[in-house]
Amino acid sequence: MSAPSLLADIGGTNTRVALSRNGEVVQGSVRHFPNKEYDALEPVLRKYLQETGTQTPAAACLAMAGPVREGVGRLTNLDWSLDTATLAHATGAGTVTLLNDLQAQGHALGHLPSDALFPVIAGPPPRLEAAQLVIGIGTGFNAAPVFNTNAGRFVPPSESGHVSLPLRTEEDMQLARFLEEAHGFAAVEDALSGRGLVALHQFVCSQNDVPEKADLKGRQIMAAVAEGDAEARGAAALFSRFLGVVAGDLALTQLPFGGIFLIGGMARAMAPYLADLGFVGGLQDKGRFSDFMKQFSVTVISDDDAALIGMARHLQALLDYRK
Template sequence: MTAPSLLADIGGTNTRVALARAGKVIHGSVRHYPNSEFAALEPVLRRYLEETGTGTPEAACLAMAGPVRDGVGTLTNLDWTLDASTLAHATGAGTVTLLNDLQAQGHALGHLAAEALFPVIAGPPPRIQATQLVIGIGTGFNAAPVFDTAAGRFVPPSESGHVALPTRDDRDMRLARFLEQAHGFAAVEDALSGRGLVALHDFVCREAGTPEAATLKGKQIMAAVAEGDALCREAARLFARLLGAVAGDLALTQLPFGGIFLIGGVARAMAPYLAEMGFVESLRDKGRFSGFMEQFAVTVVSDDDAALTGMALHLKAMLELR
């Protein structure tokens, strides 16, 4: 039996590492590591290999939350730079491939358990080879289209979280100016991410004349939403509306008749509230194309390790082509 392959999903907060064989994640092999405890990725991978008693992996597939070019990438929300050749030396793997994390998520679509899929907008079964769209909302924000072609699945890289946040009214403009104070530009990720939810709550509190109330973290805000806190629920409504607008724009750009899939910790936390808080109406609020927007189903993926499944499948396809 050949040696297993090594998988690592590197987010802004945590890194998930696992082993795979024949396109499947090996049961019980997934471990999570807080990035704050490490200065770089290489020590994370070495610790995993030591802890699990794994020898030299046949290959390695790494997915990172940031842009990748020519085998090199820097994480957007973490001061780590990854290089495929350096990682090959650190792991001993003969083949190393480096992906954007949304690319890995895209490769997982269609291979996830039904119980991991939470429908927000139901739709008909997708046509064969229909384009899909995966949107990641966690420490950061990103989106990528997913194409099934005669040559296999193709998921192009993207950095959609850093485009301008859409504005429709005076309140949106005030929000944009508020967000610009941090980076000089109001990007989608500044509102639609973990820190974005905190920023929206801060904005809502200031608009209400109670800036001293803006002391909560993301998980605390969501807990307060469940308890009915007015300001936290208003922040969540603003989040849902903005997410709908952005998802609608992306849907018109990519025409994902195969469905839109929301992934990531913040997406999962918001899932029970999206429909009631205006997400659907905002997604479809596209003027004369509002009726056209009814064709796009939206599903939240609850599997936190879905990217590992996508990497295993991508790596299997790569090795078969060697």
């Protein structure tokens, strides 16, 4: 049997590593590594190869939460730099490709089990040629369009989390000033991410004059949302509305008639509350284009390892093309 390929999904908090054969993730091969325990990616990959007894992978595909240009990238929320030459040396793989993590997620669409899909806004099954949009909300925020062409699937990279947070109301302006105190600029990711939810909760607590409740972490805030806590639900409502507004803006830019797909830890955590806390209204409130916005279905992807599936598909397509 030929050597397997190596896959690694490098987020701001964890790195997920797996093996693949013929465009499929090898069952039971997925391992999760906390990034805080390592100074760079190379030791993670070496440890994985050693633990799994993999000598030299046939090829490697890596996806990172940060911008990639000409085979070089730096993670946005982690002090790691990556490049294909160093990774080829670390793994011994003859072919190494480096993607933005949302590109990997985009390549997974259409290859995920139905029980990993949680509909928020239902819609008709997409036509094969229809554009799609994947939005990742976790440690950071990003989005990428997905185009299915005669030459194969094309998923261009972007850094959508660092555009300006859309502001309409006086409360929005107050929130922007609150976020600017910490970052100097109110970007989408400053509100729509794990730390974004914490910031939104701190803002609501300051508005409601309850500073003693402002030190909750993300998991504690979500637990408080489930319990009906006013400030936690207020933060979740801000999160849901802004996510809808941003998703709507991106939808008008890309026209994803094949559907919008939300992925990442924060997307999964917020999924049960989106419909009730303002997401749909935020997405569809576009003035004379409000009815037009009803054409876009929205689905939350619950599979935490979806990027690995996308990398396996992308890598196999690349290897087949080079034959």
